[in-house]
Amino acid sequence: MDDVNFAVLGTGGIGRRTLEVSQHKESLTPVVACDRHGVAVDHEGLDVDELLTATEGNIASEPQSEGETRTDGGAAAVKQTGRDEGVATSRQAEPTETPIDDVIAESEHVDAVLIALPNFEHDFIPRVADRFVEADYEGVLIDVLKRSRVIDMLNERTDSFEESGITFICGAGATPGFLTGAAALAAQSFIEIEEVEIWWGVGLKSGYEDNRGTVREDIAHLPDYDIKTARELSDEEIEEVIQKHDGVLEFHDMEHADDVLLERADICDAEDVTVGGILDVCSDEKPTTTTVRVTGRTFDGETGTNTFQLDDVTSMEANVNGPALGYLKSGVRRNRAGEYGVFGPAELMPGF
Amino acid sequence: MDDVNFAVLGTGGIGRRTLEVSQHKESLTPVVACDRHGVAVDHEGLDVDELLTATEGNIASEPQSEGETRTDGGAAAVKQTGRDEGVATSRQAEPTETPIDDVIAESEHVDAVLIALPNFEHDFIPRVADRFVEADYEGVLIDVLKRSRVIDMLNERTDSFEESGITFICGAGATPGFLTGAAALAAQSFIEIEEVEIWWGVGLKSGYEDNRGTVREDIAHLPDYDIKTARELSDEEIEEVIQKHDGVLEFHDMEHADDVLLERADICDAEDVTVGGILDVCSDEKPTTTTVRVTGRTFDGETGTNTFQLDDVTSMEANVNGPALGYLKSGVRRNRAGEYGVFGPAELMPGF
Numbered sequence: 291m292d293d294v295n296f297a298v299l300g301t302g303g304i305g306r307r308t309l310e311v312s313q314h315k316e317s318l319t320p321v322v323a324c325d326r327h328g329v330a331v332d333h334e335g336l337d338v339d340e341l342l343t344a345t346e347g348n349i350a351s352e353p354q355s356e357g358e359t360r361t362d363g364g365a366a367a368v369k370q371t372g373r374d375e376g377v378a379t380s381r382q383a384e385p386t387e388t389p390i391d392d393v394i395a396e397s398e399h400v401d402a403v404l405i406a407l408p409n410f411e412h413d414f415i416p417r418v419a420d421r422f423v424e425a426d427y428e429g430v431l432i433d434v435l436k437r438s439r440v441i442d443m444l445n446e447r448t449d450s451f452e453e454s455g456i457t458f459i460c461g462a463g464a465t466p467g468f469l470t471g472a473a474a475l476a477a478q479s480f481i482e483i484e485e486v487e488i489w490w491g492v493g494l495k496s497g498y499e500d501n502r503g504t505v506r507e508d509i510a511h512l513p514d515y516d517i518k519t520a521r522e523l524s525d526e527e528i529e530e531v532i533q534k535h536d537g538v539l540e541f542h543d544m545e546h547a548d549d550v551l552l553e554r555a556d557i558c559d560a561e562d563v564t565v566g567g568i569l570d571v572c573s574d575e576k577p578t579t580t581t582v583r584v585t586g587r588t589f590d591g592e593t594g595t596n597t598f599q600l601d602d603v604t605s606m607e608a609n610v611n612g613p614a615l616g617y618l619k620s621g622v623r624r625n626r627a628g629e630y631g632v633f634g635p636a637e638l639m640p641g642f
Numbered sequence: 643m644d645d646v647n648f649a650v651l652g653t654g655g656i657g658r659r660t661l662e663v664s665q666h667k668e669s670l671t672p673v674v675a676c677d678r679h680g681v682a683v684d685h686e687g688l689d690v691d692e693l694l695t696a697t698e699g700n701i702a703s704e705p706q707s708e709g710e711t712r713t714d715g716g717a718a719a720v721k722q723t724g725r726d727e728g729v730a731t732s733r734q735a736e737p738t739e740t741p742i743d744d745v746i747a748e749s750e751h752v753d754a755v756l757i758a759l760p761n762f763e764h765d766f767i768p769r770v771a772d773r774f775v776e777a778d779y780e781g782v783l784i785d786v787l788k789r790s791r792v793i794d795m796l797n798e799r800t801d802s803f804e805e806s807g808i809t810f811i812c813g814a815g816a817t818p819g820f821l822t823g824a825a826a827l828a829a830q831s832f833i834e835i836e837e838v839e840i841w842w843g844v845g846l847k848s849g850y851e852d853n854r855g856t857v858r859e860d861i862a863h864l865p866d867y868d869i870k871t872a873r874e875l876s877d878e879e880i881e882e883v884i885q886k887h888d889g890v891l892e893f894h895d896m897e898h899a900d901d902v903l904l905e906r907a908d909i910c911d912a913e914d915v916t917v918g919g920i921l922d923v924c925s926d927e928k929p930t931t932t933t934v935r936v937t938g939r940t941f942d943g944e945t946g947t948n949t950f951q952l953d954d955v956t957s958m959e960a961n962v963n964g965p966a967l968g969y970l971k972s973g974v975r976r977n978r979a980g981e982y983g984v985f986g987p988a989e990l991m992p993g994f
Contacts, residue, residue, distance in 0.1 A: 307941070310941060311833065311941045311994070312994075314833040314834075314941065315994055318994065468827075468830060468831075471827055471992065472827055472950075475820075475823055475824055475827055475950075476950070477964075478820060478961075478964040478965045478968055479820075479952060479953070479956040479960045479961050479964055480956075480960070480964065481663065481666040481964070482666075588955070588956055588957060588960035589659070589662060589663045589666070589959070589960055589963065589964075590957055590959065590960060592955040592956065592957065592960070593955070594952075594953030594954070594955035594956050595953050596950075596951065596952050596953055596956065597949075597950070597951045597953075598824075598827075598828070598948075598949070598950050598951075599948065599949045599950075599951075600831060600946075600948050601831070601946030601947050601948055601949075602946070603940070603944040603945070603946035604831040604832075604940055604944065604946050604948065605940060605942055605944065607941070607942065608831045608832070608940035608941055608942060608944070609830075609831050611941065612829075612830040612831055612832065612833070612941075612994050613830045613992070613994075614994075615994035616830055616991075616992040616993045616994040617992050618994075619992065619993070619994060620992040623979075626979070627975075627978070627979030627980075628979075635992070638992050639968075639991065639992065640823065640965070640968040640969050640971065640972040640987070640990050640991065641968045641971070642663070642664075642667055642670065642964050642965075642966075642967035642968040642970075642971060
């Protein structure tokens with residue numbers, strides 16, 4: 291009952307790492323992965339190592355001398371095809387112009403689809419979901435989105451998700467996701483929550499290349515930007531923003547979905563949730579400790595604060611992928627039990 | 643789908659507080675409560691205030707003058723009947739010699755039964771469960787037990803639970819329960835767990851009277867005692883033990899079910915879990931901060947420790963009852979989905 295076959299839409303940083311982390315659990319089998327130009331399918335389980343090498347972009351092997359021709363079809367063949375080709379360079383993949391349709395075509399072999407596509411238009415993920423609804427997909431869709439307003443768009447689709455048999459888990463990365471789950475847990479000492487403070491630190495020097503999309507999305511939270519202006523920035527302009535802040539970006543009162551997700555789970559009012567953090571792209575050390583503080587009133591009249599802290603050595607990637615796969619499995623359980631619609635991570639937690 | 647009717651077996655400290663805390667959620671309705679001598683039933687929901695007053699023992703009202711007869715049938719009538727009568731003193735209750743049978747007789751109106759009976763023989767709760775199996779009970783049974791070996795006895799009953807349609811949630815109080823849930827959450831940064839350290843502090847001055855059973859059970863964890871010798875201690879002997887330790891009992895390497903419950907949930911090996919803590923019965927202030935530390939290795943090769951801490955002002959009662967009701971609701975969800983057998987709290991958490 292616990293075995294789960296899943297697909298990954300998008301093989302950027304989050305998609306790739308999810309595939310990598312899934313190798314550590316036998317019960318999780320990736321069977322489909324795609325990006326814009328290619329789709330890899332293996333019902334018995336993808337060869338993740340091969341696929342990761344193909345999508346890594348920065349393959350650790352000696353440069354070939356000019357004119358040399360490699361014919362062994364292995365890692366070198368991947369390299370020959372070049373990083374921009376993505377999944378299509380994998381031996382397991384085919385080029386495609388319709389990756390989502392191709393995933394949907396495999397959906398009877400798929401229990402859950404991780405939508406690992408950050409930093410698109412607000413309605414991008416909802417529109418991807420629409421495609422699955424149109425195809426009468428039955429199963430889990432799960433994303434790692436951050437923006438509150440996307441939840442509303444997904445909510446509007448609740449009826450069609452229920453009709454199709456889709457359990458949509460939204461915001462299942464580090465924050466929201468891991469940290470709203472921690473808040474839901476920490477809330478259990480209390481009968482009433484006064485405040486939830488989510489504060490994150492990310493050091494991203496060596497992961498910068500792999501996580502440009504995430505950095506761009508974070509810039510959209512700075513006072514002078516929004517998601518539209520941030521999307522339109524060239525890579526050079528993003529570098530300028532980062533340099534202007536000496537590589538360290540500090541965020542307060544972010545529009546992060548943590549607030550609406552905690553309200554959905556009946557933990558507290560959205561307005562009682564604050565989210566902020568510090569991103570350092572010049573160091574792998576976290577500039578501040580990721581901390582969740584939940585303040586509430588106990589049934590016996592005391593007011594206190596429970597605290598959850600992540601060790602500074604745990605990378606953003608580690609804190610996205612484990613939770614995302616955990617929520618994915620919980621979502622499959624809900625789906626198999628016939629529970630359809632939209633769920634946030636905190637709703638998947640035990641809570642009284 | 644989320645509305646839950648539940649019964650409470652036992653109206654000592656844990657049973658009473660669970661009834662009290664349940665009043666803060668509309669979706670939770672207590673419909674049956676019993677102790678050795680009485681059973682209260684109301685399918686529309688018990689009047690918890692009245693029942694708590696009846697079972698409190700230390701009713702806050704003026705003593706009656708000798709010879710005075712109260713006839714108003716309210717709180718004073720409760721007081722006249724006296725604390726030793728327990729539930730039977732409630733206006734909602736009937737005296738009984740077969741409380742468990744009486745609860746079973748109501749089971750079609752009950753989604754879950756909280757077994758709030760600490761400190762009996764090891765096989766007491768398993769034998770209570772047998773009674774429910776014999777009656778073909780379909781629903782959740784949930785306890786707040788602490789001892790590892792009871793889990794084995796419950797495991798042996800897995801087949802009969804599955805046949806009957808019982809979802810048994812074991813160890814769903816503060817520890818195990820709340821703290822194993824926290825450990826399961828904190829583990830999500832890691833692909834491999836090296837150590838889980840659970841350390842609790844309890845200050846129990848004003849709650850001492852209500853929690854004698856818990857204190858007795860804790861004494862059983864001291865080096866010179868076991869559960870049998872602790873059970874045979876008179877109240878006076880327990881006082882002596884407490885005085886000998888100046889009211890502060892410190893525990894290390896406790897046989898707490900946290901270890902087997904975390905292993906069941908595939909978080910880590912039982913031997914990698916340590917449980918200890920400090921109990922102070924002379925102060926309501928916690929003698930140490932309740933802390934869960936989970937040390938593990940991330941997918942990218944770092945070793946770190948995530949930490950969960952409860953505020954010192956949160957009482958043991960607050961940290962038992964919220965989680966117990968949360969796990970109860972999760973158990974009902976599993977039961978309704980047709981998932982039967984034995985589950986620990988950590989198994990109800992999202993986890994990859």
